[in-house]
Amino acid sequence: MAAVASSSTAATAVPASPNNAASTSSTTMLEPQSQPPSPYPDAAAPAASSVRSASSASTSSSSQADRSSTFSLDSSSAATPSSSPPRPHRASDVAWAPIRGRALGPRDFTLLRRVGAGDIGTVYLCRLESQAAAEGPAYAMKVVDRRALAKKGKLGRAAAEKRVLRRLDHPFLPTMFADFDAGTDFSCIVMEFCPGGDLHSLRHRMPGRRFPLASARFYAAEVLLALEYLHMMGIVYRDLKPENVLIRGDGHIMLTDFDLSLESTASPALEDARSAGGDRQGEDAPAPAPAPTCLPIPELQLLRLRRWKRRAAPRPRFVAEPVDARSSSFVGTHEYVAPEVARGGGHGAAVDWWAYGVFLYELIYGRTPFVGDSNEATLRNIVRRPLEFPAHGAGAGDRDSAAARDLIARLLDKDPRARLGSRRGAADVKAHGFFKGLNFALLRSSPPPVVPPPAAAALHRCDKAADVQQLFDHF
Template sequence: MDPSVDSDSNHSSMSSCSDATHRCSSFSRLSLESSASASAPDSSNGGTSSSPTAKDFKLIRRIGSGDIGTVYLCRRRADEGRQLYAMKVVDREVVRKKKKVERAETEKKVLKLLRHPFLPTLYADFDASPNHSCLVMEYCSGGDLHSLRHHQPGFRFSLNAARFYAAEVLLSLEYLHLLGIVYRDLKPENILIRSNGHVMLSDFDLSLLSVADPTVIDDVGPTVDDSDYDNQPSCFGRSKKKKIPSGPSRWFVAEPTAARSNSFVGTHEYVAPEVASGRSHGSSVDWWAYGVLLYELLYGSTPFVGPTNDVTLRNIIKKPLAFPQTTAPAATVSDWAAARDLIAKLLAKDAAARLGSSRGAADVKAHPFFKGLNFALLRSCRPPVVPKLGRAGSTRKPDRFDFF
């Protein structure tokens, strides 16, 4: 998978990777702890600290590195290792030299806004040593969706599994757009898997901050009038059918349609045609990337990938969308047809004609591919894959932190 790109700085970035050779700074565990001791009041000597500091955390091992920071597995010293966290450490001096200070600040701003079950929670934000800033967030022990896909038969998910993950990502994008945030870096590597199997989007340094105008509208797409859910939480199944009188549906719409940018950002295989051709873009780039994601989950590859990044970009602009020949069970033929139709509508090369470009997630939710799915119950559904306990690696020998 290609790295993310950001034309503003003329550097490539790995927004979600575990590159052991990538060294961003000379930050060390000693500098983390010594700087905290010097700057934070010591409660044992009568001082009090109103918020967490670097002194409160113990680093265990590095779990990922990106273009603007490195992520460590850590725990609070007072917890005796019962709760694990992810700490992203950013070297402000390195970021300044790369001219990516704004990206680091954007990510921090976004994280402070988020309150959603499929998005990260920011637990602490503090400085350590003269040049480092730290963000303490949830730790996801299940890895990412990219790695999980590679453990599936044929490197692709079943139709129902893909629909489950697509639905949770859809709710995440809906919430971000409600806040006026255009994500701009959707890809499986940035979709982490929690210990309970549900997803969490990560990496918001490429996000575009704008505004949205929330409203409620009637009659978005087809309505589902043949389902009656039983008393048990259910996402896809219907235990019985009962004709329900049809009536107008009311949908909540919040799409930052006024957001505009000319920056060339994202991952080559996922950037929209307007980005690949250097034109101005808005929130519809997220719906294009969402279509690419769904295609990859179902077919095991992205639809326009070429042997080089330049060929990939040309394919995105000019190559027609095509689907591999697959043999589906008779009972799922209509579901596969709905999936292809949704992908085709999301991958419209004209941004104005793209599904979701005007009414966002409301239009996508109403598509027949999600017929019968109760979005309100997703958190109560058992995910397709639940990570095994102990995957956090608590018995692994801690790494040395001589450098990133």
């Protein structure tokens, strides 16, 4: 499951996606196999097994704790080839400028080394051939072997991912710079290279293996904006986890891995906030009574009253939730699947808000809330066990911690109809008190908690390994 988001100045990374084969029953679980973690989401488990992908886009892979597996019983249709459209928000990006408007092929790139190999494809760190000697921007090239995927029955998933990538234009989502064929058997996608790794790796480097509350709020806010954009496009993500959140060179995030995504439709609209009603943290405070006036002229009093009403009126909310999206596919990562998926029933966009609650819980408390000794035990816990918080956690006892717990509890409502976000999506989540005082419009230009060091050491040109040379022979 691979994807990428954009950076205005830094070259970023492209993860690939590991989608694992599943059984024919929607309730049959696959046992994960042990294998080394890959720095890209696509560098995942073997075809017949499922493992949690260690999708770090960093150039050096670190040891990560094994999680429950990613699984899928989904099927998709083939994609229609098309060129990558312009990306307005990337107009001044140094990585976008050299390839903008060019017809590119495999011979236009120099492969530096393989950074991931897995079930869906192989990812290479590369540069443009014309700029390789001049230390130009780095890119990630994902190469898909159509013959291998056809044997596994996974061509549809790779095609779905490419369809989604072609549509994206958002600073916290991937930018597909180019896509082309190499011969008749290989399909290539060029995306950004992210030198900062992923949130799972970064969390393991934090004291206590958890983020301070302020850092967790920052990363959660950027992921929230990415989910809002996806839902606005009618895309249900279905695989949110820290491994799929990469750190760009400027420290901001990039949500990746889209081969499990569900494509639907949405009708974005502005909704009067007064009609929302009933949300404890999302309600606008009641407007104060108008101040008394001593103006003697009725016309001036009326003008002042109109101005006051305009200022006091609650701002409309942007609502973009794919409410008609429905699927009965058994897909996701075990620790993050919603109860409706764990039961084997149908699901909609509300599964993303459940996963968002698990994601926030893990950032703050260093583990997921329902993990068990096995995948089956984890699914039973998700369906039956009530949500519990650690007695001692990050900022336990203060107001911000209480707001975080309330947000998580409302996101992890086992009833998808009552779950926060299920009705008005990101509009309700953004209005929660946990994000009070945060300016979502300025997040992209706000300083991130961690800025990765320059990745120059990882971008050196190395001798072509056997696998790289073999790939060139195919080209």
